[in-house]
Structures are given as C-alpha cells and as structure tokens.
Amino acid sequence: MTTPTQPAELYRHGLRLLLDKNIPAWVDLWxxxxxxxxxxxxxxxxxxxxxxxxxxxxxxxxxxHIDLHDIPDLKIHRTDDPGTIVVEMRGVGRLVKSGEPYDMAYIAVVTVTDGRITHYRDYWNPLAIPQDGAADFTGAGGR
Structure with missing residues (x-):
C-alpha cells in the first residue's frame, strides 16, 4: 500500500498504524x-x-502503556492552508499497567509538507489521566 500524502488521508492512515500498534511505521510518517x-x-x-x-x-x-482499541468520533477539518488540518477525536482503550479504562478527547493541529508530518500540536487533557495511571505514561506518547 502506498502511503497517502494528503493531510487528512495521511492522518487517517497514521491512526490505523497506532491502532495496529505499529509505532515504527507511524514514526516513518514524520x-x-x-x-x-x-x-x-x-x-x-x-x-x-x-x-x-x-x-x-x-x-x-x-x-x-496504552492499549488503544478505537478512535471514535473522528472529525477532520480542513483549513485555509491546504497542508494543515484540525482534528477532533477520542482515543479509547485501557492503561496497560493498571488495566484502567482510557478515554481521552483530543484536538490536534497537524501540518503536512511533501507527504510528511512537519508539525503536530496535540491538545489533550492531562487531568483526565487517572493519578495512579500517570506513571504509565513515562516514556510513552500521552505523557
């Protein structure tokens, strides 16, 4: 499969890679x-x-650290800049160490240039992480 180069399609592809736990392939999008x-x-x-x-x-x-199961409520908004999208979504799954549920809302502003992610601002709520699960994030995305 050819990696998409347009921002919205590249982002969706990246979410599939995260759900498949293929972190090296996700990083290759950068x-x-x-x-x-x-x-x-x-x-x-x-x-x-x-x-x-x-x-x-x-x-x-x-x-x-995070066993991501699904990305419901995905909305991708195009902007005046054809290389930049704004994404609204939720990530749901569980925290691996504690087994607690993981349900995080995100807004991301993502810029893609020449088919690669060049800038990603991730607006997530650290207060939504269970306090005993916060240590699970050391060394992982979402920390």
Whole structure:
C-alpha cells in the first residue's frame, strides 16, 4: 500500500498504524525535522519534541502503556492552508499497567509538507489521566 500524502488521508492512515500498534511505521510518517508539541503538558512532561528521532524515542513504548482499541468520533477539518488540518477525536482503550479504562478527547493541529508530518500540536487533557495511571505514561506518547 502506498502511503497517502494528503493531510487528512495521511492522518487517517497514521491512526490505523497506532491502532495496529505499529509505532515504527507511524514514526516513518514524520519529516526528519518534524516538531511535536503538547501545549497542555503538565510540569515534568515534555512540551516540545524536535525531530523524528525525538518523536520515535517518545513513542517507542506507547503500546506498553496504552492499549488503544478505537478512535471514535473522528472529525477532520480542513483549513485555509491546504497542508494543515484540525482534528477532533477520542482515543479509547485501557492503561496497560493498571488495566484502567482510557478515554481521552483530543484536538490536534497537524501540518503536512511533501507527504510528511512537519508539525503536530496535540491538545489533550492531562487531568483526565487517572493519578495512579500517570506513571504509565513515562516514556510513552500521552505523557
């Protein structure tokens, strides 16, 4: 299968890879100089990752921490910039260590250039993570 290059299709493809727990293939969607930002990250958690290698390191343990089952309520909005989309969605599954349910609403602003993610701002709510499950996020996406 050829990897889509348009922002909305590339994003949907990336969600399928996350659901399949194929983190290396998801990271391959990124530009070498891509930036991943978390504007609402709590103290002690990263707010900005610079470069594909940093994204890979951050996401490496994701399936060991979050068992993502579904992405319901996906809405992708196009913007005046053809390379940028705004995404509304929920991620549902469970926290692997505690077994607690995982149900997180997200808004993301994603820019794609030449078929690669160049900028991703992930607006998620760290207060929605169970306090005893917060340690599960060390070294994983969503932390």
């Amino acid at each position: 530009d070498d100089d891509g930036v991943f930002e978390f504007p609402f990250a709590p103290d002690g958690w990263p707010r900005r990752l610079e470069g594909k290698a940093a994204v890979a390191d951050y996401m490496r343990g994701y399936p060991d």
